[in-house]
Amino acid sequence: MSNTEPLAEVRDLQVSFVGRENTVHAVNGVSFTVNPGEVLCILGESGSGKSVTLRALMRLLPPQAKIEGTVRAAGQDVLALKGKALRDLRGGAVSMIFQEPMTALDPVYTVGQQIGETIRRHTGASHAQARARALDLLNLVRIPSAERRLDAYPHELSGGLRQRAMIAMALSCDPKLLLADEPTTALDATVQIQVLILLRKIQRELGMGMIFVTHDLGVAAEIADTVAVMYAGRVIESGPVGRIMSDPLHPYTAGLLSSTVHGQPRDQDIDAIPGSPPDMRRLPTGCAFAPRCPRRRDGCRTAIPAERFPEPNRMAACIAVDEAAFA
Amino acid sequence: MSQTATLPASPDTFEDQAAPETKIRSYWQSVGYRLRHDKMTIFFGSIVILIVLAAIFAPLLAPFDPYKESIIGRLKPMGWRNHTLGTDELGRDMLTRLLYGGRVSLLMGIVPVIFATCVGGMLGVIAGFMGGRVNTGIMRTMDVFYAFPSVLLAVAISGAMGGGMLNGMLALTLVFIPPMCRVAETATTQVRSLDFIEAARATGAGTFIIVRHHVLGNVLGPVFIYASSLVSVSILLASGLSFLGLGVRPPTADWGLMLSTLRQSIYVVPVVCALPGLAIFVTSICFNLVSDGLRAAMDVRM
């Protein structure tokens, strides 16, 4: 794999779940790239398709999912992999951490055993070697009394420690790409910031690329290099995190920023986005955000807005964003 | 209280975007919808309905008198002189006997389940909702009955009471109360810890009102599914009791009893003698499969 090839490349990804009564179009044409050493944050609310997109990178989707498009990760065509090659990719070059460490860790094995199993499976190391490496990893994720914790069961650890153990497990085989699905959403604020700082440090130290899914703008601000904002299964804005937070182009991103509770004066209403997210079984024609958009106009409902690139590295899918204005 | 417009303009009354566009369907309506599209269940359900109808209308459908014996017409094969399914060891028409026997077998199968559901279900809901010592008292009593294998327990109770159809049904009811109670108790315990029950308590609702409005509706599902699966077991057990002579007395027609009396003649006309067994088997299996279909339709996460 050459140095200039992106770590993850997704082009026009479409995922739909065919059910008995209806079909849910969870992802409707998502494209992005992640370079080595870069952190991409996929920002979106429930139903936006962000988790499904993430899981598509490892093909961790249920069998009734129909996937179309191009998905490349760590130099391989993920959608074409089968059997052993796919299993080698998962946990090997590409690794994932989840939201709920309690359910992601097997309760009947100790932490050391679980990490060791992943190591042995991917590298063929011996038990002793795997255990030594597991200890190294627990130290890397700053778990106090690591030696003792190797033999602890998941339920014996607190939420923050469990999450760190899961991160250790994900790092065990030196992944090049780390996928994180809202890993801090279920954690308390004081623990969340610790885990975020830890992830950032590890990502820098190991030179990994990371794709971090979240619904929290504050988290994105703490960890992302670039942000892709998703709505109703599409990326509606993307760009460097600083630019997006200070100068959002898409009305949805602007609405998210203004509706996040962060120090607004107490005697005024918060500037909220009206209405509810769309029903993914029945998407409206044209721009999915139009019913709730303060800037909607006639052209919005007729066609899905094309992507516009008003600045280098920035994209916004909104007809109100005029490229010429930034020329 | 004034109706002034101090509230923000309701965003959810915007157009049609906010209101869910799917048809309103109550839980039971969606169950019905799923069942209507489940071909297997419809197929087996139809068979069950046919069997039940045949049993109900036995006097109209039966070609012969179920009690009319015939010395020369004993153990004749299928098709002999208008006897479509042959005759039994006393010369009575098999088809007639099967139809009439269905009445007894189905009755002995279904009635105990209905009573056990009512009694066991009620006990289970009480145990589940009250918790604590009431729960321990009820559930541990049930455990005592659980210690006995159901067949032995049914035989023991029925035998102690002297056999006969009513005693058999009573025995089966007693056998089924503990498992039904357990299912209801589990379901109730699960529901009890949910937030909307606490919300109901917070409005000051008493136990009885909460159970009636909130608990029963949610517990009915698992209980009903379990009851429908019990019917197939009950038919088997009822036939077993009759087979052992603890059910109806001869000459009443009953599938289990027929199996027992035809046992010795199996080498003479094997097919005819196996017919009551086939009836039991088919009925039981069909009830079982319908119950599975019901479970699949009802058990879907909303």
Place this chain on the structure above:
Amino acid sequence: MLDSQMEALTDMATASATVELDPRDRGGAQQPLLIVRDLLKHFPVKGTGGKSVQAVDGVSFEVQKGETLGIVGESGCGKSTLARLLLHLIRPDSGELVFDGDPVDAPRGITVSALRRQVQMVFQDSYSSLNPRMPVRDSVAFGPFVQDTPKLQAREIARDMLAKVGLNPDQFGPRYPHELSGGQKQRVNIARALATNPRMVILDEPVSALDKSVEAQVLNLLRALKRQFNLTYVFISHDLMVVRYISDRVLVMYLGRVVELGPSEKIFSAPQHPYTRALLASQPSMDPARRMEEPPITGDPPNPIDPPSGCRFRTRCSFAEAVCEASSPGLASIGGDTAHVAACHMLDRASGHSLATAGSA
């Protein structure tokens, strides 16, 4: 008249004018609507030989009429248990509640059911907050129905409340919970709580499970409803920013105890307790240029089963000393201002802590 006297008179006038008294009022404008004294609830843990989860361990505070008191804390702090204790959904082991001057569940006081006619609760939107087998309008009508309102009238109240929370009663009334979005369900929860016309509403993490854009809508709704129905709120959340926005006063809990209590702006501009400071500092900054390199506090909130002796925060506090292990600090007022108190030895000169002052600025 002197300017200062004019000012004082105007202040008094506005103070009594802003609190519009409910027709059911008994204690007057100065009487706190709810007084909580030394509330305690321990849950014994089986099989550990007498150990218990010290969920709420001696909590005292007051709720003034017409205010929003925010209660904030992390997991294990006991705030959810406290919420349920306030409505007697869980019976306290000891301590007392006084509602508008009347002790609750005590001789010569009011009964718990009488309390529940004046205080209601909004639950966190979870899949279990509404009965899945009941149309939403029946869930809302259930409260008035239980409180002796005839069925038809209860249904009318339900329709009315659904409209007031922003849901068209004809469109949404017959729906089942699984057909509603998170925000819509939460509006139903609010309608359910308000259907019985309470004076005080306890909100237990009402927006925590919602997306941020919906959270903003619901917060706006809560504020409007408070004004319209002249309510008093106790708002419980783990989200400091939300609590800061919606509350007049804030109470910070840690492991079953109150560690700081005071006006919202004071708490956020000048937090006194090390835990409050750490909690505030842990909030993401929303500015990518100002990222934290080191976390303000390490470790997880400890287990409420075996809390540390003395000051419960000492295991994570960078200023902990011997006195912190020996005795637990009481709530000391900050700089003579009794409205702002914190439980820390550093604020009490008599404690013997090396950094103790007689109240900081």
